[in-house]
Amino acid sequence: MKKEEVPQDGNNMHEGKFRQLFYATDNAGQYVPVTSVGWEPENVAMTQAWEEIHAKVEAARQRVLAGEASPVLYYMEKTIMDLPLLASYVGKFQWQVKRHMKPAVFNKLSDNMLHKYAAAFKISIKELKEVK
Incomplete structure (x- = not known):
């Protein structure tokens, strides 16, 4: 692909915070890096x-605010993690992490366990306990 042919459809991916890097040939036939905001089908997807x-994320936040789930669920969704990944980060079985998503169980977690969750989500324990 030539440098001039790299797609630039104008729809910025992910709210304008993301650009793709392509390698294309310039007029001298050398490969050069070229950034692109993408092409329409890719941007739509x-x-x-x-x-x-x-x-x-919003559904998880509403469940936490309604008292149906603990902040663990919200931050797991917010950081785009799934249950197996989060369980491996905090050193627990998946069923234990799922149990920690219950408000009554979450409220009884030790400071050490809260610290593990906070570290996994890269937030403070105070932030972990508060969902706005």
Whole structure:
């Protein structure tokens, strides 16, 4: 692909915070790095994927605010983790992490366990306990 042919459809991926790096040939035939904001089909798919992620995060936040789930669920969704990944980060079995998503169980967690979750989410323990 030539440098001038790299797609630049103008729809910024992920709210303008993401650009792709392509390698294309310049007029001398040398490969050079070229950034792109993407092309329309790819941008549409990425937009739909991010909308789905934002919806899941908001649904988790509402469950936490309603007292149906603990902040562990919200931050797991917010950091785009799944249960197996989070369990491996905190050194627990998946069923234990799932249990920690219950508010009554979460409220009884030790400071050490809260620290592990906070470290996995790269936030403070105070932030972990508060969901706004």
